[in-house]
Amino acid sequence: MNRKYIVGAVVAALVVVAALVIFSVTGGDDEVSPDSLEDIALVQEQMQGIPQSGATLGQADAPIEILEFGDLQCPACASSAREHLPEVIERFVRPGAAKLTFVPIAFLGDDSERGALGAEAAARQDAIWPFVTALYLNQGGENSGWLSDAVMRAVVEELGLDVDRWNDDYAGDEVATAYFEAASRAEEEQVTSTPTFVFRGPDGRAAFAGARDISAFEDAIEQVGGQ
Amino acid sequence: MTAAAPRRGPREGALRVAIGAVAVAGLVVSGYLTAIRAAGEDPACVIGGGCHTVQNSEYSELAGIPVAVLGLLAYAALLAAAILPGQLGRALGLFTAVVGVGFSAYLTYLELFVIDAICAWCVASAILIAIALVLTVLRARGGEPASPEGPPLPPSNETARAGRG
Numbered sequence: 379m380n381r382k383y384i385v386g387a388v389v390a391a392l393v394v395v396a397a398l399v400i401f402s403v404t405g406g407d408d409e410v411s412p413d414s415l416e417d418i419a420l421v422q423e424q425m426q427g428i429p430q431s432g433a434t435l436g437q438a439d440a441p442i443e444i445l446e447f448g449d450l451q452c453p454a455c456a457s458s459a460r461e462h463l464p465e466v467i468e469r470f471v472r473p474g475a476a477k478l479t480f481v482p483i484a485f486l487g488d489d490s491e492r493g494a495l496g497a498e499a500a501a502r503q504d505a506i507w508p509f510v511t512a513l514y515l516n517q518g519g520e521n522s523g524w525l526s527d528a529v530m531r532a533v534v535e536e537l538g539l540d541v542d543r544w545n546d547d548y549a550g551d552e553v554a555t556a557y558f559e560a561a562s563r564a565e566e567e568q569v570t571s572t573p574t575f576v577f578r579g580p581d582g583r584a585a586f587a588g589a590r591d592i593s594a595f596e597d598a599i600e601q602v603g604g605q
Numbered sequence: 606m607t608a609a610a611p612r613r614g615p616r617e618g619a620l621r622v623a624i625g626a627v628a629v630a631g632l633v634v635s636g637y638l639t640a641i642r643a644a645g646e647d648p649a650c651v652i653g654g655g656c657h658t659v660q661n662s663e664y665s666e667l668a669g670i671p672v673a674v675l676g677l678l679a680y681a682a683l684l685a686a687a688i689l690p691g692q693l694g695r696a697l698g699l700f701t702a703v704v705g706v707g708f709s710a711y712l713t714y715l716e717l718f719v720i721d722a723i724c725a726w727c728v729a730s731a732i733l734i735a736i737a738l739v740l741t742v743l744r745a746r747g748g749e750p751a752s753p754e755g756p757p758l759p760p761s762n763e764t765a766r767a768g769r770g
Contacts, residue, residue: 380692383692383695383745384696384699386696387697387699387700387703387745388699388700390700391699391700391701391702391703391704391707392703392707394704394707395703395704395707398667398704398707398711399707399711401667401668402664402667402711449650452650453650453662453663454650455650486650486658486721487721519662519663519664519719520662520663520664520719520721521721570651571651572650572652573650
């Protein structure tokens with residue numbers, strides 16, 4: 379084959395590869411900075427007026443408990459937080475039919491681990507749900523370093539929590555213990571993917587994995603004896 | 606035919622068949638990945654589950670187009686290159702294979718060092734496109750061999766010299 383064609387084809391191909399890679403690297407919503415957090419007000423509005431205690435959102439005497447096992451870096455968890463949980467909260471949690479408990483687990487890398495510890499520290503201020511939801515709405519690329527201490531601290535501050543206390547808890551032994559307890563809890567519940575939702579009610583237990591819509595929640599809640 | 610114009614490597618026809626076969630295998634792999642992604646009713650991040658993690662990663666899309674679909678397009682182009690005779694087929698094949706190998710290398714880097722998960726189907730595709738690159742390079746180096754579609758080689762030293770110019 380004519381050398382001109384070979385060189386032309388290879389050069390054109392390399393240009394296309396470079397363009398694809400640059401597009402992939404810059405195209406993602408990677409940039410998460412403490413100064414550009416989005417939707418914090420939306421999160422606060424979503425949970426306004428709902429009682430929170432530890433890792434639980436909702437009334438303490440709600441007949442159904444829904445556990446969510448989530449990794450803060452998992453895109454499916456973020457999609458669940460963005461698209462489905464707001465409706466679940468309005469339909470079931472706000473009226474007191476169910477309460478939601480978040481169990482942070484970490485399996486996607488260092489950022490996941492930091493996020494799980496940060497979430498446990500937020501639970502010490504009864505604010506795990508606004509904390510994790512705000513991070514899900516601002517999620518960056520896996521293990522890109524987006525889930526930094528600075529970003530988590532900014533979320534804590536914008537949510538109006540006690541930053542110094544969060545700092546202490548985040549680095550403390552209690553939170554580390556809670557982190558390991560969450561991992562063994564996930565093992566007990568046979569969690570193999572995130573998000574996994576476990577339902578407990580008067581009629582027993584139900585569970586499903588994945589970012590599923592309101593009808594999956596309705597079915598599971600009905601199955602365990604709710605509504 | 607003189608020593609100045611030796612036939613290098615396998616014949617054009619055989620190479621085109623081999624490239625076509627690789628392209629079909631690649632279409633199967635990327636078609637499968639496209640299908641499971643399209644059917645992703647319940648996307649989840651599977652603990653220790655390579656393909657799910659990779660397919661749900663934010664790197665699995667480029668401007669909203671799933672990478673699996675880009676793979677389908679690339680293997681379709683490779684198949685077209687295998688079917689097309691002559692210079693155009695050779696140039697298209699080489700172009701597609703170099704793009705494929707380059708982008709696959711980047712995606713494999715992401716799997717290994719960024720996403721921290723390996724998807725066996727993606728590895729299969731990377732191997733297929735690497736084989737395609739070897740085949741398309743051989744085909745491109747083959748010059749104008751005695752393929753049924755190509756013009757017959759004049760057995761003169763003049764052509765050989767011109768080809769080297």
